[in-house]
Amino acid sequence: MVLGLQSGYTKYFCFLCLWDSRADKQHYVQRNWPARSDLEPGAHNVVTHALVNPHKILLPPLHIKLGLMKNFVKALNKDGRAFLFLTKKFPRVSDAKLKAGIFDGPQIRELMKDPKFDESMEDNERNAWLAFKSIVTNFLGNRRSPEYGRVVEELLQSFQALGARMSIKMHFLSSHLDYFPENCGDVSEEQGERFHQDIRVMEER
Template identity: 45%
Template sequence: MDGTKRIAYCNDIDGLFFALGYPHIPSEWRLFIDSSTQSLKGVLLHIGNEQPSVPIVYGTGLKEDFDTMKLILELVNYELHAWSICCGLKVVAILTGVKQGFSKHQCFMCNWEGRKRELHYTDHKWKSRVIYQIGVDSIDHLPLVPASKIILLPLHIELGLVKNFIRALPKDSDAFKSLKSIFPKLTAAKIDAGVFNGPQIRKLTENSAFSGMLTPVERRAWDATKKVIEDFLGNKRADNYQNVVSEMIAAYKEMKVNMSLKIHFLHNHLDYFPKNLGDFSDEHGERFHQDIATIEQRYKGKSSCNMLSEYCWSICRDTTQEQHKRRCLRSTFSNV
């Protein structure tokens, strides 16, 4: 690739895992794809989060588009391993062929019409996607992976719920005004947009003063949101999770919360979510970001192949189950 675009990758996944000292069983791993302003990363996360993260692709100067995703899957021999894939909704749309942005049919599982708000909180049965045809029902290209391989990230759903709830609050209400004092370091633009991260949401859910300022209708919706976060999107799913989600949907309808794609997933595709979302926690991926950040700063994208090799060596070094001799993994990764 040109000087501004560079990809380091591993196409011998079994060999990499052998070098790390444990077997590679594809059904026990999920491919996490995420990007930042500096890089795009593909890392294998263990389902159950009992094994360390294993990076297999790292690119700089890349865009989240169809050509990039197709190239990444080809480089890591995705067809051979067919891992489940967890990623943000933008990448989900690319992988499943759905047109990005506020398209007419945004859902990769059905023909839900996001623009028809009058039908959002009804029992309307949307037609499932069976045939993907370019130019029909907001399909831009043929899917790169089957829809059944996509895992919706619990934390992303949680962020979406809180975002839509905050945006539905009247801007002149005491509850909304209190957000500026609860989060003094957040900009007014982020508060208006309801953009909060995981720790900030936990802080807000634990703030009894904020709950006390809500109207009865808003309080019902907020309590239902916290219940969904705890009993469905958390590490353990409650036996009555369907009732918990239904209560939140009913409360959102009463409060007139705008239905986003993430709320639609809970309303119409609840059975699509894995039984134990804790096994697919986003926190494992976030931990990888923190671990590799120091190495990224040292290499600054100049030698991403060596950077991934160093990260893999750190996995061997930190594993206490058995003795490891330092070995060079430089030949495991290749550059494009």
């Protein structure tokens, strides 16, 4: 790890603050967490010295998008119409990957363009999905909406109503919105996108 943080499901794995990943009841309530003063090995899940300055780390929009998609799908009713739609839409994707919400960029774009997916959802699922599509379009892409703060709030509120557990990707949106670049589209997604597509091709062979 370039930041020296312990891997796996650890208590403190945000490199910007001491967000407690296990304090589920506080995640949608508490926005301000104690800032990390440094990344000193031996404290707060830091195991080695960082190889780069933490303030030079970029938050790749593709990985944020993939993480949000994972949160959304994992919160869906697995016996509901929306999840059933996914199984029929992507028959070559394993049941385990579907339940884990593991999708790549092209698959997500395909779903975003399919009105039948929207129609298959219950109200709380649709609200969260529309909020997801809005943040992809109005914040994580080449254009940042002047109302991006409201867009992020709607996503957090709708995901909470859906019962989605907050991940580190959602935490960045909740507590470190000012850390994102002015234009997320400036961060190249080509290599990350190609990697996920190559992995999918290998799995389908």
